[in-house]
Amino acid sequence: xxxxxxxxxxxxxxxxxxxxxxxxxxxxxxxxxxxxxxxxxxxxxxxxxxxxxxxxxxxxxxxxxxxxxxxxxxxxxxxxxxxxxxxxxxxxxxxxxxxxxxxxxxxxxxxxxxxxxxxxxxxxxxxxxxxxxxxxxxxxxxxxxxxxxxxxxxxxxxxxxxxxxxxxxxxxxxxxxxxxxxxxxxxxxxxxxxxxxxxxxxxxxxxxxxxxxxxxxxxxxxxxxxxxxxxxxxxxxxxxxxxxxxxxxxxxxxxxxxxxxxxxxxxxxxxxxxxxxxxxxxxxxxxxxxxxxxxxxxxxxxxxxxxxxxxxxxxxxxxxxxxxxxxxxxxxxxxxxxxxxxxxxxxxxxxxxxxxxxxxxxxxxxxxxxxxxxxxxxxxxxxxxxxxxxxxxxxxxxxxxxxxxxxxxxxxxxxxxxxxxx
Amino acid sequence: xxxxxxxxxxxxxxxxxxxxxxxxxxxxxxxxxxxxxxxxxxxxxxxxxxxxxxxxxxxxxxxxxxxxxxxxxxxxxxxxxxxxxxxxxxxxxxxxxxxxxxxxxxxxxxxxxxxxxxxxxxxxxxxxxxxxxxxxxxxxxxxxxxxxxxxxxxxxxxxxxxxxxxxxxxxxxxxxxxxxxxxxxxxxxxxxxxxxxxxxxxxxxxxxxxxxxxxxxxxxxxxxxxxxxxxxxxxxxxxxxxxxxxxxxxxxxxx
Numbered sequence: 001x002x003x004x005x006x007x008x009x010x011x012x013x014x015x016x017x018x019x020x021x022x023x024x025x026x027x028x029x030x031x032x033x034x035x036x037x038x039x040x041x042x043x044x045x046x047x048x049x050x051x052x053x054x055x056x057x058x059x060x061x062x063x064x065x066x067x068x069x070x071x072x073x074x075x076x077x078x079x080x081x082x083x084x085x086x087x088x089x090x091x092x093x094x095x096x097x098x099x100x101x102x103x104x105x106x107x108x109x110x111x112x113x114x115x116x117x118x119x120x121x122x123x124x125x126x127x128x129x130x131x132x133x134x135x136x137x138x139x140x141x142x143x144x145x146x147x148x149x150x151x152x153x154x155x156x157x158x159x160x161x162x163x164x165x166x167x168x169x170x171x172x173x174x175x176x177x178x179x180x181x182x183x184x185x186x187x188x189x190x191x192x193x194x195x196x197x198x199x200x201x202x203x204x205x206x207x208x209x210x211x212x213x214x215x216x217x218x219x220x221x222x223x224x225x226x227x228x229x230x231x232x233x234x235x236x237x238x239x240x241x242x243x244x245x246x247x248x249x250x251x252x253x254x255x256x257x258x259x260x261x262x263x264x265x266x267x268x269x270x271x272x273x274x275x276x277x278x279x280x281x282x283x284x285x286x287x288x289x290x291x292x293x294x295x296x297x298x299x300x301x302x303x304x305x306x307x308x309x310x311x312x313x314x315x316x317x318x319x320x321x322x323x324x325x326x327x328x329x330x331x332x333x334x335x336x337x338x339x340x341x342x343x344x345x346x347x348x349x350x351x352x353x354x355x356x357x358x359x360x361x362x363x364x365x366x367x368x369x370x371x372x373x374x375x376x377x378x379x380x381x382x383x384x385x386x387x388x389x390x391x392x393x394x395x396x397x398x399x400x401x402x403x404x405x406x407x408x409x410x411x412x413x414x415x416x417x418x419x420x421x422x
Numbered sequence: 423x424x425x426x427x428x429x430x431x432x433x434x435x436x437x438x439x440x441x442x443x444x445x446x447x448x449x450x451x452x453x454x455x456x457x458x459x460x461x462x463x464x465x466x467x468x469x470x471x472x473x474x475x476x477x478x479x480x481x482x483x484x485x486x487x488x489x490x491x492x493x494x495x496x497x498x499x500x501x502x503x504x505x506x507x508x509x510x511x512x513x514x515x516x517x518x519x520x521x522x523x524x525x526x527x528x529x530x531x532x533x534x535x536x537x538x539x540x541x542x543x544x545x546x547x548x549x550x551x552x553x554x555x556x557x558x559x560x561x562x563x564x565x566x567x568x569x570x571x572x573x574x575x576x577x578x579x580x581x582x583x584x585x586x587x588x589x590x591x592x593x594x595x596x597x598x599x600x601x602x603x604x605x606x607x608x609x610x611x612x613x614x615x616x617x618x619x620x621x622x623x624x625x626x627x628x629x630x631x632x633x634x635x636x637x638x639x640x641x642x643x644x645x646x647x648x649x650x651x652x653x654x655x656x657x658x659x660x661x662x663x664x665x666x667x668x669x670x671x672x673x674x675x676x677x
Binding site for chain 2: 366367368369371372373374375376377378379380382383386387389390391393394
């Protein structure tokens with residue numbers, strides 16, 4: 001048994017389905033490095049730690065913290081909904097947004113049916129724990145044909161508390177036929193804390209729906225965050241997302257996308273920064289199931305100090321998914337001798353007439369470019385900073401929105417300044 | 423301004439410059455011509471401070487300072503500029519941002535006040551006009567997706583903005599069509615002044631029809647084997663580089 005699982009199960013209250021999920025998590029335990037999907041990320045240290053459940057009484061978070069995130073906005077502090085930092089009163093017509101705890105309290109099973117999903121794999125421990133223990137999260141639904149331009153903000157704030165806290169958030173974004181929305185998901189900290197966050201998000205895009213989704217993970221540098229995003233796209237749906245992983249001591253994100261309908265399109269870009277002794281693990285699992293589906297994956301990783309970046313870019317083109325087009329570009333910069341990057345592009349093709357291109361590189365800053373900049377008068381440190389910042393900037397263009405790109409750039413620049421690589 | 427004496431340079435264990443001596447005065451334009459492999463680009467790179475060029479003997483003095491002891495950025499701040507033979511593409515770095523950062527870094531190093539973005543933009547627009555360049559150059563990534571000609575023009579544009587005292591043009595004419603060549607030459611000519619010197623490295627005489635040099639040197643097998651006036655370039659054009667083999671014969675036989 002592990003101290004971690006014991007502490008999470010302590011005081012469990014829930015129905016039979018939740019009890020089953022918890023029982024399966026406890027029975028199989030935490031995945032070890034022998035599990036293929038956890039080969040590069042060890043949970044041994046985490047396994048020895050204990051966490052308290054997220055309390056409803058919270059240390060207040062200064063409203064200035066969310067000042068640059070306009071409404072509509074749903075905010076969670078240490079995993080619990082915070083009404084004072086949220087603004088969902090004046091939602092555009094056709095958008096339903098509420099905290100999961102509220103949907104559960106109202107007992108509306110249509111709103112919470114997604115919680116019934118079972119996780120069958122032995123290494124899906126965190127998803128099972130989430131199924132058993134999630135008390136809150138965001139439930140967001142957009143009605144057919146509703147198109148909204150202004151971004152909607154989902155904010156998850158970690159804040160120091162008396163004890164280390166574990167929180168489990170379960171969220172849903174559902175766009176009905178032809179709906180169009182932009183969501184920005186923030187994972188931020190008000191100060192140094194060592195909590196454990198376990199976030200599971202479902203994304204359902206109906207035919208022709210379009211979702212733009214930015215996820216900024218800029219948590220406290222000693223925090224642990226286990227996140228998983230499961231998306232399903234119907235025909236002609238478009239999902240464009242950017243993941244910016246800049247914080248947390250251990251951050252694991254699984255992005256699973258099923259392209260189930262013909263001509264469904266995924267563009268998923270990301271920046272992964274591991275400085276200090278931070279460990280960033282991102283695992284993509286993209287499945288082309290229907291014909292003429294496309295994915296465009298552009299990821300950049302940077303490791304400095306004793307930091308470690310793990311990137312797994314998995315693309316499967318199933319039998320029958322003819323005419324699919326899959327692209328993966330993964331470039332990584334190793335900025336110090338003690339840093340490590342494990343990049344693994346995996347392409348499995350079971351269909352005919354597909355286009356697929358993938359490449360992964362790990363390298364250092366280009367000496368010729370450095371010399372070019374220095375020959376124009378830039379000191380070495382400035383030249384390096386400029387090249388590193390440019391390297392990180394490439395994926396940020398994906399959402400095609402200047403304000404969002406500027407916000408993401410500001411986060412990246414701040415993280416690079418902290419990492420002293422820029 | 424620049425005094426190179428008996429310079430010996432090794433690249434990847436191979437001797438490339440073998441006792442090069444050259445002196446350039448302020449206000450002068452010197453052309454360095456020579457066959458492929460003579461060491462022309464090595465000369466430009468070693469003067470600008472590129473890594474991997476090992477100076478085994480000799481000296482290079484710039485305005486009385488030991489040039490070879492300076493970092494590349496210190497050389498730039500001191501007024502040296504190298505227009506690259508192959509300008510580097512740096513996606514994601516905005517051309518104007520980069521140039522202003524470089525410009526202000528140089529001024530800071532010299533203890534001069536930095537320009538704010540408005541002042542800098544005004545300066546940049548003036549230079550664009552002189553060089554007949556389009557505005558959109560400013561907002562693109564540094565050389566990102568530029569054609570060969572655009573890259574070379576961008577080098578001259580940077581030269582114009584940074585206003586160095588000694589500009590080294592490393593085969594800036596290679597790969598240019600006649601219009602681009604004329605543009606580039608006009609840009610250079612507009613910058614000629616009694617305080618500024620140019621070292622124009624080229625394989626072909628063609629560029630020198632547009633940029634009239636004061637002195638022409640022939641670089642072969644790592645040394646200057648012949649120096650003369652503009653007429654020397656024409657001679658080379660007519661006879662090619664074959665005849666200079668005689669000049670280097672005494673030493674090549676001892677190799």
